[in-house]
Amino acid sequence: xxxxxxxxxGETRIDGQALEHEHGPHYHVHADGTAHDHDxxxxxxxxxxxxxxxxxxxxxxxxxxxxxxxxxxSQARMVKIERDILDKNNAYARDNRAHFIGHGIFALNxxxxxxxxxxxxLVKTIIALxxxxxxxxxxxxxxxxxxxxxxxxTGAPAIQINTxxxxxxxxxxVGRAIGQLALxxxxxxxxxxxxxxxxxxxxxxGEAHKVAILSVTExxxxxxxxxxxxxxxxxxLLNKCDLLPHLEFDADLAVENARRVNPDIRVIRTSASxxxxxxxxxxWITLGCLQTAASRQAKLAxxxxxx
Amino acid sequence: MHEMSLAExxxxxxxxxxxxxxxxxxxxxxxxxxxxxxxEKEALRFCLEVVTRxxxxxxxxxxxxxxxxxxxxxxxxxxxxxTELFGACPQCGSHQVQVTAGSEMRVKELEVx
Numbered sequence: 001x002x003x004x005x006x007x008x009x010g011e012t013r014i015d016g017q018a019l020e021h022e023h024g025p026h027y028h029v030h031a032d033g034t035a036h037d038h039d040x041x042x043x044x045x046x047x048x049x050x051x052x053x054x055x056x057x058x059x060x061x062x063x064x065x066x067x068x069x070x071x072x073x074s075q076a077r078m079v080k081i082e083r084d085i086l087d088k089n090n091a092y093a094r095d096n097r098a099h100f101i102g103h104g105i106f107a108l109n110x111x112x113x114x115x116x117x118x119x120x121x122l123v124k125t126i127i128a129l130x131x132x133x134x135x136x137x138x139x140x141x142x143x144x145x146x147x148x149x150x151x152x153x154t155g156a157p158a159i160q161i162n163t164x165x166x167x168x169x170x171x172x173x174v175g176r177a178i179g180q181l182a183l184x185x186x187x188x189x190x191x192x193x194x195x196x197x198x199x200x201x202x203x204x205x206g207e208a209h210k211v212a213i214l215s216v217t218e219x220x221x222x223x224x225x226x227x228x229x230x231x232x233x234x235x236x237l238l239n240k241c242d243l244l245p246h247l248e249f250d251a252d253l254a255v256e257n258a259r260r261v262n263p264d265i266r267v268i269r270t271s272a273s274x275x276x277x278x279x280x281x282x283x284w285i286t287l288g289c290l291q292t293a294a295s296r297q298a299k300l301a302x303x304x305x306x307x
Numbered sequence: 308m309h310e311m312s313l314a315e316x317x318x319x320x321x322x323x324x325x326x327x328x329x330x331x332x333x334x335x336x337x338x339x340x341x342x343x344x345x346x347e348k349e350a351l352r353f354c355l356e357v358v359t360r361x362x363x364x365x366x367x368x369x370x371x372x373x374x375x376x377x378x379x380x381x382x383x384x385x386x387x388x389x390t391e392l393f394g395a396c397p398q399c400g401s402h403q404v405q406v407t408a409g410s411e412m413r414v415k416e417l418e419v420x
Contacts, residue, residue: 088319
């Protein structure tokens with residue numbers, strides 16, 4: 001745990017290596033005893049800030065701002081911040097996205113509950129792609145590198161991020177992982193997020209699309225229970241469809257619920273066991289890769305033409 | 308949304324601002340929270356207290372400014388009040404409502420020393 005803020009960042013591991021983390025330019029010591037001075041700063045002052053480093057009154061600022069703000073009574077002053085809490089993550093996500101676009105990398109962020117069959121689906125996807133696309137996988141879990149080991153068994157490069165106490169991957173962790181993966185241009189990056197339908201919705205990783213996986217052994221109302229996630233996703237894979245004959249799960253209702261929170265969501269019914277829907281899923285991935293690569297090449301051609 | 312992560316995000320904003328604005332302590336934090344931001348106010352208050360312990364904001368008071376939810380109903384073609392994301396339009400019952408306000412979570416301003 002990070003001694004500065006109490007967060008779990010000191011527990012984050014990328015393939016077993018500790019991930020540094022920042023709170024500004026100070027030294028601090030992680031639980032494992034390593035100290036960091038953070039002068040690698042990925043500072044992102046895209047300042048959309050409205051800073052007023054001078055005392056001023058808040059006639060229009062509303063609630064509370066004037067309450068304890070009589071000049072002369074204290075040395076306190078007001079500072080306008082107006083920044084989203086997720087700014088820092090979003091700045092890292094922008095960097096990742098720029099990297100992906102610049103290198104023609106089609107990045108997918110796979111999100112679901114634990115046990116929806118994400119890893120099995122990924123393994124089958126990689127086998128089915130059969131080397132047609134250069135690809136790599138980033139696996140996110142609180143502990144163990146079991147999932148990365150399952151991916152590596154297919155021959156694909158995989159990197160495991162252990163989030164420690166953290167309940168989601170953030171853009172900084174992913175940025176560090178892509179640095180280590182050294183993906184070739186025009187490749188596919190599959191990011192398997194921590195199994196959690198809540199937090200990963202708010203943390204942009206720089207991906208092209210979030211893909212939500214809902215298995216038919218869960219409830220049809222999951223999209224309604226966890227709407228943020230299904231709204232953030234562009235695609236929903238309704239997985240384990242081979243089990244439908246044995247369950248009382250109403251697949252149409254599940255799709256209807258997903259469309260209620262996200263009218264534009266694309267639904268693909270899949271089964272990693274029977275192979276149902278795999279063709280459609282693979283076709284969607286392949287098209288995404290081709291488009292991403294094509295736009296990189298078009299930009300490159302444009303640059304060459306300009307020279 | 309995970310309140311602990313958000314609290315850490317707030318602390319990072321404070322530390323960044325302390326550097327760029329040259330202050331050493333925070334007395335009050337005004338936080339804007341949309342009604343539909345999916346943030347549990349009390350959980351956030353608790354987490355912020357935990358993460359700011361021993362920081363420049365260890366004695367900061369948290370003022371939460373709640374912002375009401377609003378959406379654009381495509382059927383009614385007008386702005387309507389919303390209380391939950393993906394809720395129905397209060398006028399026509401349609402679910403085709405685009406959220407326009409109420410999902411904010413931002414640090415608005417600080418009283419610092």
